[in-house]
Amino acid sequence: MTVSREIRLKSRPVGMPTDANFELATVTLPDPGPGEVQVRNSWMTVDPYMRGRMNDVKSYTPPFQIGEALQGGAVGEVIASNDPSFKAGDLVQSFFGWREAFNAPAAMVQKLETHGLPPQAFLGVAGMPGMTAYAGLLRVAALKDGDVVFVSGGAGAVGQIVAQIAKIKGHTVIATAGGADKVAYLKSLGVDHAIDYKVETDLTAAVLRAAPDGIDVYFDNVGGAHLEAALNAARPFGRFALCGAISQYNATDMGPGIRGLIQAVGKQLRLEGFIVSTHADMQAAFVADMAKWIAEGKLTWQETVEDGIARAPAAFLKLFSGGNLGKMLVKLS
Amino acid sequence: MTVSREIRLKSRPVGMPTDANFELATVTLPDPGPGEVQVRNSWMTVDPYMRGRMNDVKSYTPPFQIGEALQGGAVGEVIASNDPSFKAGDLVQSFFGWREAFNAPAAMVQKLETHGLPPQAFLGVAGMPGMTAYAGLLRVAALKDGDVVFVSGGAGAVGQIVAQIAKIKGHTVIATAGGADKVAYLKSLGVDHAIDYKVETDLTAAVLRAAPDGIDVYFDNVGGAHLEAALNAARPFGRFALCGAISQYNATDMGPGIRGLIQAVGKQLRLEGFIVSTHADMQAAFVADMAKWIAEGKLTWQETVEDGIARAPAAFLKLFSGGNLGKMLVKLS
Numbered sequence: 001m002t003v004s005r006e007i008r009l010k011s012r013p014v015g016m017p018t019d020a021n022f023e024l025a026t027v028t029l030p031d032p033g034p035g036e037v038q039v040r041n042s043w044m045t046v047d048p049y050m051r052g053r054m055n056d057v058k059s060y061t062p063p064f065q066i067g068e069a070l071q072g073g074a075v076g077e078v079i080a081s082n083d084p085s086f087k088a089g090d091l092v093q094s095f096f097g098w099r100e101a102f103n104a105p106a107a108m109v110q111k112l113e114t115h116g117l118p119p120q121a122f123l124g125v126a127g128m129p130g131m132t133a134y135a136g137l138l139r140v141a142a143l144k145d146g147d148v149v150f151v152s153g154g155a156g157a158v159g160q161i162v163a164q165i166a167k168i169k170g171h172t173v174i175a176t177a178g179g180a181d182k183v184a185y186l187k188s189l190g191v192d193h194a195i196d197y198k199v200e201t202d203l204t205a206a207v208l209r210a211a212p213d214g215i216d217v218y219f220d221n222v223g224g225a226h227l228e229a230a231l232n233a234a235r236p237f238g239r240f241a242l243c244g245a246i247s248q249y250n251a252t253d254m255g256p257g258i259r260g261l262i263q264a265v266g267k268q269l270r271l272e273g274f275i276v277s278t279h280a281d282m283q284a285a286f287v288a289d290m291a292k293w294i295a296e297g298k299l300t301w302q303e304t305v306e307d308g309i310a311r312a313p314a315a316f317l318k319l320f321s322g323g324n325l326g327k328m329l330v331k332l333s
Numbered sequence: 334m335t336v337s338r339e340i341r342l343k344s345r346p347v348g349m350p351t352d353a354n355f356e357l358a359t360v361t362l363p364d365p366g367p368g369e370v371q372v373r374n375s376w377m378t379v380d381p382y383m384r385g386r387m388n389d390v391k392s393y394t395p396p397f398q399i400g401e402a403l404q405g406g407a408v409g410e411v412i413a414s415n416d417p418s419f420k421a422g423d424l425v426q427s428f429f430g431w432r433e434a435f436n437a438p439a440a441m442v443q444k445l446e447t448h449g450l451p452p453q454a455f456l457g458v459a460g461m462p463g464m465t466a467y468a469g470l471l472r473v474a475a476l477k478d479g480d481v482v483f484v485s486g487g488a489g490a491v492g493q494i495v496a497q498i499a500k501i502k503g504h505t506v507i508a509t510a511g512g513a514d515k516v517a518y519l520k521s522l523g524v525d526h527a528i529d530y531k532v533e534t535d536l537t538a539a540v541l542r543a544a545p546d547g548i549d550v551y552f553d554n555v556g557g558a559h560l561e562a563a564l565n566a567a568r569p570f571g572r573f574a575l576c577g578a579i580s581q582y583n584a585t586d587m588g589p590g591i592r593g594l595i596q597a598v599g600k601q602l603r604l605e606g607f608i609v610s611t612h613a614d615m616q617a618a619f620v621a622d623m624a625k626w627i628a629e630g631k632l633t634w635q636e637t638v639e640d641g642i643a644r645a646p647a648a649f650l651k652l653f654s655g656g657n658l659g660k661m662l663v664k665l666s
Contacts, residue, residue: 052599060569060600060601227594236393243598244598245598248595254593256590256592257589257592257594258590258591258592259587259591260590261560261590261604262556262578262581264604264606265575265607265608266385266393266608267606268606268607268611270603270604270606271597271604271605272597272603272604273596273597273598273599273600273601274598274601275598275599275601278601
């Protein structure tokens, strides 16, 4: 028997979540049943998209249920196996995050080959956030030679990879982030124009100072005023990959709306929303490119780590206050 | 010498244009110079996009100049030619609308083969508005089998063609228009669900009553609340062809913005603005398809006609008050 602590959804957040929306519970796991494995998680991820699953609305993933453990990406180690395809000590990846340990059918965990990377990289640069950056920039935004690239949330888990892939491919890159430390990080990545959105009163003007002739590609992680600035600064045939809108996730009403969308007609802009799983066919190319870029020292990343399952809600909340530089993670063992 | 009356831009409209923004002037044309033709216009078009050219802003077409005759599509007859490629009596098409007659280099007018259609059809169904519908629906929105199609401004010059092409191709079509006569016209075209937006208080609810499972394609001629309803009613992977936003053309500020655009992420929507001239490579296919559909009696159209150059401003203003059923035209001779 294994004791595991887990974070459950206690109540659905209205607006910005608080600690009171979460509860820490302790469960005792039986030995794994036939065909099951028992896994001790070493790392779990918190991601902005999880906010949407806390609402009781139908979306591309079903809502979290009150009183049940939350879910999300995790890496860990098999500590007991009742299935011939796994043995104790195997490193695995799963969607059973937000808990210290779990039993699951063997088919619901995947063996993880780290290729020399730290295992938690597969929750960030080498995992879903990295793949999101790769597919969004190269396929959805259809990056092509000469494009000027603007990315919002450039110092976040996805944005830091977008900015670097665009630089590797030789583009002029404009990125926003909040605060001097994040701006310094963006500059260390080689970003051409790092904008501190917390000190700029006019984002459109700031983007146009950086790119007087306008932008061709916008990778949106933030929404709201950032998206409006991109519409205003876009050149004809600009392409927007709409990945997320963290500025809007805690809104309690429809808000003021996006002004200036009418420019999409005259400028012939394309705005396209996407979910990374739709582009799973790019996985092999993603792995090959990322391995090469990391090995060559061309691509790096930052992590912000909270320690222990009890800190998982705090880690999640920091996503919305800008408390993370790069990928936000929780170390579990 | 030929006397011609023309409409000039007297002042730039602020908000909704009025008669006072236009002036009627009389000019005397000399005989056509070497390489020139003289044309008497029989029909001219007024189109919503012209409102944008009345503002002093850079766009995909240059702004109209104060004190100069406006421009736009026209068909007419050569009445004198000083160029071997044209002779008196030739039917021609040009962008020298808003005037009764003009001299121009021969290269700036095109001979018009009517293929049995009335000449003014080449300002509507067989011209730019028809081609806009064709390219927007088939290429920009990438219409495919099974799509449920929603078009706003369905009884306008472009909308009436969008609705009919979608019906010819076997789709369920939802269209909006303002007023009982336009709704009756839409029903006569075979539109499955005709919505009178002037009586509906909740457009989203109206669209979802018509298409309980949502829409796949939205062809936007209106913007504003129509675009919001389309976002709310869209199914995953919906495609929006952004053709125009007549509800916004007279706005004097950025307005309240489009609410609900964030849904583009989770639903993986694509919103794409377009200008018909970008899709000129589809011209041959457009002509072939339209000729066939018209000959088979599958595609029809309505016109609203004002008589005489002096009525051209009134015809233009009716576009914004919904005074046109189908294509708005001015008969000049």
